[in-house]
Each structure stands twice: as C-alpha cells, then as structure tokens.
Amino acid sequence: MINVVSRFADVVIIGGGLSGTLLAVQLLRQPRGQRIVIIEPRPELGRGEAYSATELGHTLNGNAARMSVDPDNADDLTQWLTQFIDNGGWPESAEQALPVAELFPPRGIFGLYAQQRLAEARALGLRFGSTAEHVRAEVVDVQTQNGQVRVTLDDAQVWCAPRAVLATGMFPAARTAVKAPGGLNAAAVDPWDVQTMRTLDPQARVLIIGSGLTMVDAVVSLDRAGHRGPITVISRHGLWPHVRRQPPAWPDFLTAASDLSSPRQLMAEVRNQCRQALQQGVDWQAPLDTVRVHIARLWSQASERQKRQFVRHVRPWWESHHHRSPPPSDALLQKAIAEGRLTLHAACYLSAEGTTLTIRRRGESVPVQLHGDVLINSSGIEYDWRRVDKPLPRQLLARGLAKPGPLALGLLADDEGALLDSDGIASRRLFAMGPPLRGMWWESTAVTDVAAQAKRLAATLLGSD
Template sequence: MNSVHAKPSVTIIGGGASGVLLAAHLLRDPETDIRVTLIERRGEFGQGLAYSASQRDHKVNVPARGMSAFADDPEHFWRWLQQRGYPSAHGSWVFVPRRLYGAYLAHVLSEAGKSRLGRLRVLSEEVMAVRESKAGIETMLANGTSIVSRHAVLAVGHETQPARSRGIAVRVGSERDTPLQSDAAVMILGSGLSMVDAWLSLADAEHRGPITVVSRNGLLPKGHRDVPPISIDSADVPFGTSLPYFMRWFRDLVRETEAHGGDWRSVVDGLRPYNQRIWQNWPAHTKRQFLRHLRPWWNIHRHRLPPELHDRLVRAVAKGQVHLVAAEFVGVDRVEGQVRAQIRRRGSSTRETLEVARVYDCGGVSVDVMSSSNPVIRDLVANGRARADALHIGLDVDEHCAIVDKDGKSTDRLLVVGPLTRGRFFEIEAIPDIRVQAATLATGILSQGHW
C-alpha cells in the first residue's frame, strides 16, 4: 500500500470525460501543488462510453462552440480544431466525430500533466473498492495494490445495460454484432440517440433491408438549428410549481417566442441555466411524474441531432426504410436462424409478431445503481457507504457532490462527478454541464474541503 502524500492528493476512478475534465481543472493552475491519480481500467483516457465511437458519422450532438473543456474559455476546443486544420463552413457551429472529441480530451489531459512533472499519474487498472480511514481514502485495485489519497472521486460515467431477452438482442458494436445480409430485416429497440448510432452503422454498411424502430412513444430526436437562446429572467421561472402549471408556462413561452418569429429551440436552450434548479425545486412525486410521462418528450427536444444527421434520418423514414412503431417490446425467440420479436402497439392489447434477422437493443444506459455491474459501486452500496438516490437514477450525493451513506451522512473525502449525480442535478450528462460541475468540485478539493 502506498502511504498518503503529505500534499493534497486525489484519486479519480474513471478516465472518461468526467474524470478527465476533473483532472484538468485540478491541474489547471501550474502553481497548485496537488497530486492526481487517474485510473481507467480500459487504459484509454478521454474516451468512455460516449467518445469511443470509431465511425466517422457518429458525432457529438453539441456544436464545437459548446464543447470546450473549460466554461471560462469557450473557444478552447474550437482553437484546438483550427490548429489541426479541421474544415468547417459554419465556423464553430460544427458537429465533430465523437472519436475526434475523445482525442481532444486526451490532449487536454496530456497538457494538464505537462504543467508540472509528477503531479499527474495515470493507471490502467480496475478499481474494486474504496475504504475510508484516518490516513485518507484507500483505493483498492484488482492487482492487489492500493492507493491512499486525501480525496477519491467516482467518475465512472454511464453504464450500459446487458442486452435484453436472454442475449438474443445484441448491442451495436459488440462481438455478437456480426455482419448482416444487406437486405435483412432488422428491429431496433429504442428511438433515442443510441438508435441513431445503430441506424448509422447499418447505413454505413450500405444496409438496404427494412429497419423497424420500436419504442413506447415512437419519437425521434429533433434536429439542431443555429439559433440563439432567449434571455429568461430567473424571476419569471415558476420554480417549485406543479408539473401541469410548469408545462403550461413553458408552452406559452414557446408559443410567444414562435409568434415573434423565434424558434422553440431558443426557449429550450434559454432555460438551460435553470434546469438543475428547476429539478431540485420539485418534490419527489413531481420528479417521478416527469420521468414517467414527460422525459421522452424532453429528451427529443433537449438532446438534439446534428442537422445533417437528422435530415438523413427523416429521409430514411419518409422512404420507408426506417419504420417507427410506438409499442411495448414484449420479448423475442430464436427460430431456425431467425428472430421472432413480439410487440404490443400503443393503445392495443394484442401482441404482434415480427420476424427479423436481428434485434438491436438501444434502450439506453443503465441508471439504477442497485443493479450496477461496477465492482466499486457494488462494494460501496453493499457496505452502506453509499446508497441510491430516492429515484434510483444515480448515487445519492449532497449539494457538494459528496457521497451520502445509508445513514444519510456524507464526507467531503469521497465524492462523485458526472452522470452518477443525476438524481440531485438531473441535467449532468452533457459536457457543458459536467465541465461546470468539475470546475466547482475542483475548487472545493483545492480548498482542502473548506466549502
């Protein structure tokens, strides 16, 4: 076991976007004498689930002007692109391949490590557990060693669910995602951004067969437009009101904006600075109402597609190659090399059987930490040092991102950053939100826990 360093020290568990952004903010000031250990079991830093996509058309869904690692330097990413001669006819309003953004995050981490030799250590290891003691936080690795630091931060990001239906359905890009005949019929479960990735993979392979997209609401993500957000005064936002009242206010604001020649996107983006406050001012039953009834509609308007990808998808639907079905997925069976999928269309009690060559499960990411496959999360929950939030969509944390244990107590030495904090912050899955959280968390850590 390594002894805790006398100087400020942080172990970050997870080397995807959240972990890299936190490390970059901790190391940003070259005069700050802090030791940062960043651990990622895959050994690829800055990639994670979101930015490891290797295909050219798998793009970020935020324009370059909003993807800087640093909120107070919004042109940082755009300058990086320009230095590499990235072509853009629309300036910084360009949507880059996700793999390129992963390379940018790796560059940000590399530059942070250069600012002062010895301040950053990166490890390709799997974390099994963390323990708190008088010496600090001990992070135990699968290789039998451990690291002791003053703080430890979980930055494990998204976790994919196992494919449904006894493994008959497959995940895009997995080992079981083998080549298909070009005219084969395919079903995709889910109609969000993960579905778009699956459709793009098929399109890039020149797939010509019919693609049936099944989701409960049959909704497609909307497309971006280069329109500015409207200015909304916080005094005009109805914090803490009922969901019906809030939605009436929101729809009235959209109608008013569009009546003056504006765009609904300007309203959604103008509300963004208040999203976390809106969420936190709702009682638990209102949050559950939102998740159950409105989240799909919010997602398609809030998490939009690059315009060229949206236009391609709309054309594929119009031509009939992609068929949207609002239905409940019941299950699948494999029969003589084919897959028979059963669905129940919305508003019907009758099951319908469709025969396809493959079912892709694009139902999104896992959010219930009680079913996590991550060993460190399982260990924390099993030993009572962490608990799920009230909605079971992340870990329970306090306002400073400190983990809350089974008794409701927290410590500023064991922290969380990124999507695992969605129960408290909800809007914490995109770079513009995570970078602000990372900067705030870094400030708290560097002040030695004096918030």
C-alpha cells in the first residue's frame, strides 16, 4: 500500500479562474501570513473558461465601467485599460470609437488584467509573509476529517487545510460531459474553437443549439474563421440577446417600492417603468438596469413556488433582456440576419445523430429533422451538479458534503458561503463562491458579483480561526 504524504496550507482554493483568483487577491491583501494554494488544471490563473479566449472578437458583454474586479473601485478596469492602451496594448480599440469606460474589451485582455491584479496582490502578500501557490491539477475528491479538509488531486497529491473553497466557475454545456441523452457533444464543434472552424467548408450548413451569449460567440468564431454559409439556430423560446447599450441613469424604483415581492408584481412594475422610459424618450434598458442590484435580495426572499414561477415563465426573457450582447458581436449577428444567412427557429431539441438534429417546432406536435454539415452546442451552462459527469461534483454529493441548491441550481450554502451538507448543517470547513451559488442568489456569475463575494468570503475565512 502506498503511503501518501499530505501537504498543508491555510486555505485551499479549488479553481483558479476569476472566482478563485479574486478570492486569493483579497486574502493576500490582508496583513496576515497565510499559505494559499490554488488548484487549477489550466497553465494560467485568472482566466478560467471565460477569459481563456484568444480571439479579439470574443469580448466582454459589459463595458469597462461595469467590469471592475475591485469592489472598492468601480473604475479599476477603466484605469487599468487606459494605461494598457496608452502603452500600445489593444490598438484595435480605436475601431470602437468610444471613451475607455464604454469600451468592450476582449476577454483575453480582461484575463491579463485579472492576472496583473493577482501579481500585485502576491507582491503585497510577501510583505505579510503570505504566498499563493498554483498547483496545476484537477481535484477529484474532498473529505473532511480531524478538523481539516482533505483534497485529493488527479495526480495523487493530497492537500490538507482548515478551510477549502469551491471556486469551480461554470460548467459550459459545450465543454462538459453531462448525463443527458443524444450524445450531442460527441459530434459538436466547440463554439470557441476558431482553429477547427477554419478547416470547415466556408459554405458549410451550420446548426447551432441554443440562442444565448454562447451562440453569439459561436457566430463570432465562425466569422473569424471565414465562414459565409447558412447558420440555423434552434432555441426553445425563439429569443436571443438584446444588444447592450449605454442608457442614462434611472431612479431606483425598487427601493421606493419595497412591497413588491412576487414575480408577477415585479414584472408588472418593470414593464410599467419601461413604458414610462419610452414615453420620455429614454432607453428601456435604463429602468431594467436598476433591477440588477436587487436580484439577490428578491431571489433569496422568494418562496420556492415563486422561484419556480420565475424560472418557468420569466427566465427566458430575463436572460435575453439582461444578459445582453456586446455591440461588436451584435453587429456581426445583425449582418448575418440581414444577408439571410442566419435564421432562428423556436423549437425543442430532441436528439442528434451526427450532424442531423431532430426537433419539434413550437406549436407543432410532429418532430422534424434538420440536416447540417456542422453542429455547435451553444446551450449555455450546466448548473445542476448532479448532471455534471466530473469526479469532484460526484464525490461531494455522494459523500453528503454538499447538496443541490434551490431548484437544483448549484449548491446549497448559508449567507456566508458555507456549504450545507446532506443534513442541512452548515460546514465550518467547506465554502463556495461564484457560479456554484447560482441557486442561492440567482445572479452569481457577473464580475462585480464575484468580486463582492470574494471580499466578503475572505473576511469570513480570516475570522473563522
């Protein structure tokens, strides 16, 4: 029997994308010596799935003024980006013809920004005796024993710490093995794989499942690869993202109307405010944007029945109206529509056999087949950890160390991010942040959400000794 030697840290962060990196930044800034270990299989920290993009056309879907990683300085990205451009970085920014605060930076450049903030925090941490080590591996198991969290990696390393944090980010359906029929990903081209798309016939018939922001990225990827053929998008509700604009400020009507509680009441008032805005010649996005800061409160206060109502009846419209497309990407989308190359079908995806899809169009009962040359799965994010076929989610749930969150979205946790086990007891050792808390706060993926969570969780971890 092999005797595995455990290594020790003060905090183990599972995941080194944006969530894990921002937590490390907050911990390193504290005047206290700590050994922080970040387990991340990718070669670089700070990028994760979202910010590993290399194509300049894959941009943030929010402008620089909305995407600061510093919860205490909303202008942090704008300031960094100004200096980056002044030093010769991203010369293509001139094409957007906008002030820096209104630019939509490429996601790869945003990854550089996150990495620089981590490097600065590491330098500061050294003054306090703190370090943040990147261990390049994947976590396959987590156990709690003797007041410690025992983290096992796919290379057989074992790390132990008083506290561990799940900062696993998102599980994109296009890159995640999920327990679902159809074998969709076996035949699908990755939405962000421009290199593979360059090998395709430029006139190939492309079928895309899903019409959210991943679909928008797929269209950008195809354009970058030189594709000029027909694109057919299949979406259950036949909706796709509105373009993000820069509307003026609008009064925070939800603070003034604190009695609004049900999804029905909220939707009625939002529509009313949008009508008022349009009557005044103001963009309808202005009042909708004021809802954003109240989502966590409204979601956490809602009953399970109300949450189900929201997900079933409101979610598609919330996603298309709130999670908007960056203007450069939307321009490509609209160009393809105007040329008659891109069409959208409101239909349910039933199965796939190679690049042939079986669908059922809305309002029809008889399934039909769509034949294409290329298939792309842009069905978004898999938030149900029970469906993610990876070792860590399987083991956490099997051991009873975690349980699915509300409506099976992410994991269940308390207000401080401590995971609740299968008996509903909050852990003193295991925590989560970012996308795994989708079910707790609904919006738990945006940069500003993750940054604020990182700051709160760092204070919790340091206060739990």
